[in-house]
Amino acid sequence: MDPQRLKDNFALVGGNGGDVAAYFYSDLFERDPQLRKLFPASMAKQEEKLLTALSHIVSHVDDTPSLVPFLQDLGRRHNGFGVVSEYYPQVGASLLATLAYFSGPEWSAELEQDWAAAYGLVAQVMAEAAAEAANGGQGAEPTA
Numbered sequence: 001m002d003p004q005r006l007k008d009n010f011a012l013v014g015g016n017g018g019d020v021a022a023y024f025y026s027d028l029f030e031r032d033p034q035l036r037k038l039f040p041a042s043m044a045k046q047e048e049k050l051l052t053a054l055s056h057i058v059s060h061v062d063d064t065p066s067l068v069p070f071l072q073d074l075g076r077r078h079n080g081f082g083v084v085s086e087y088y089p090q091v092g093a094s095l096l097a098t099l100a101y102f103s104g105p106e107w108s109a110e111l112e113q114d115w116a117a118a119y120g121l122v123a124q125v126m127a128e129a130a131a132e133a134a135n136g137g138q139g140a141e142p143t144a
């Protein structure tokens with residue numbers, strides 16, 4: 001995975017602003033219509049939150065000590081949204097489809113591999129923290 005290549009590609013894609021998140025959610029709800037009911041009727045705020053989180057993740061992709069706790073918190077919060085680990089692949093597929101669409105001719109096999117690897121790690125850290133919390137632990141220090 002080449003962190004700089006990811007950052008450059010996200011900067012290119014992010015230049016399209018809100019369209020990116022709107023495209024992403026349209027793709028996701030077409031891919032898996034049952035996911036629509038997890039989200040609010042009006043998606044504007046959610047689109048903004050997603051883009052903010054993604055840009056935080058991408059800018060810290062080579063800063064594991066800061067990224068991991070961020071992803072663990074985000075993953076744990078997703079327990080409260082009715083998200084289960086089986087949903088992560090659909091979200092990954094829509095993310096890659098969105099990045100490919102907005103990258104246009106810049107999209108490449110290398111970028112696809114980089115993003116798939118990065119999303120795989122993000123999803124793993126989020127889902128593991130969520131599962132741990134759901135099993136009663138807080139994913140933190142044991143209580144003494």
Ligand code: HEM
Pocket residue numbers: 035038039040046049050053054074077078081082083084087088091122123
């Ligand atoms: C890269 C992975 C993901 C990122 C960066 C992400 C980001 C976010 C953010 C920033 C929020 C706002 C709430 C908060 O910060 O606590 C949120 C909410 C939410 N996310 Fe995710 N998410 C991811 C994966 C998923 C997956 C796999 C699903 C499954 C469908 C999902 C469904 C939801 C739902 C349902 C909400 C709550 C919407 C609401 O009721 O307001 N997310 N997500």
